[in-house]
Amino acid sequence: MISATTGKTQSSAMQASVLALNKTYSPVHVISAKRAFCLLSKDIAEVISVEDGSFMNYDFSSWIEISELRSEFNERTELEDWIFSVNFEIQVPRVVRLLHYNRIPNNTIKFNRRNIFIRDSYRCQYCHKKFGVKQLSLDHVVPRSHGGGMSWENIVSACRRCNTKKGGRTPSQAGMKLLQKPAKPSRNPVLLQQVKHEKYACWRNFVSTKELLACE
Known part of the structure; x- marks a missing residue:
């Protein structure tokens, strides 16, 4: 033991x-x-x-x-x-x-605050700067008042300043441009975050090149 x-x-x-x-x-x-x-x-x-x-x-x-x-x-x-x-x-x-687990991973990824921040590399999707967790918030790309929902494709990380500036408008209405189009991660964001570190470099042998490039 x-x-x-x-x-x-x-x-x-x-x-x-x-x-x-x-x-x-x-x-x-x-x-x-x-x-x-x-x-x-x-x-x-x-x-x-x-x-x-x-x-x-x-x-x-x-x-x-x-x-x-x-x-x-x-x-x-x-x-x-x-x-x-x-x-x-x-x-x-x-x-x-x-040793006895034959199932193919179903890639079920929890839709939560932490995974969104990791997906976006803790970077505001409007000003493109990196922030700590306490300085980041979640933003509806298409506001709820315009019919926007809670989904991987409509929620992004945003610093509080940019979130306030954008308000209840779409990015085009606010004259702001997204760093990248939001999408559901293909793999667990925690795995893709940690595989970048040398401590977990051996994990790269089991993750596809496409997924590695996506997390850089």
């Missing part, structure tokens, strides 16, 4: 993101390290490690052995997350494969 020691580092390591693949190596979910270890310990999943361009498959016990060897030879890197249990040290895997 893995029991993380106290401290911010251990806590954050347990919450690190892990890409879960189905049996045919297609991305299904982004889960926490804690959830991944639970699946591994029950033999529901295996670790997929990308090493020199090849995929290596490890069951839970093998991954523990590999982790202990890497720790013994001081092969850790700053981009990795590690968990220290009572009896052993283990590296947090970046990818796991569900």
Whole structure:
């Protein structure tokens, strides 16, 4: 049983993101390290490690052995997350494969504030500047007073200044131009956001080139 020691580092390591693949190596979910270890310990999943361009498959016990060897030879890197249990040290895997899950991902993506901000790269779609979450708001491209609804195609990120300036008008009426046409993401925005970071670079082996270009 893995029991993380106290401290911010251990806590954050347990919450690190892990890409879960189905049996045919297609991305299904982004889960926490804690959830991944639970699946591994029950033999529901295996670790997929990308090493020199090849995929290596490890069951839970093998991954523990590999982790202990890497720790013994001081092969850790700053981009990795590690968990220290009572009896052993283990590296947090970046990818796991569900051994008995054959379903094709249905790409159901939650329509919510967070995913819209991620889709739009935290950038106001009118002035094109990046902002923090607290400085961003949601704007109806076609206002509700004009029949505009709540959908991926009609809601964009906007800074408060631009949202106020636009008011209850369409972009053309307000003399404002959208940075890009809003659309439903083809993949979970969280995955596409994290795959840009070097920490999760190995995820790029399981995401299409088209999707990678779309998130740049």
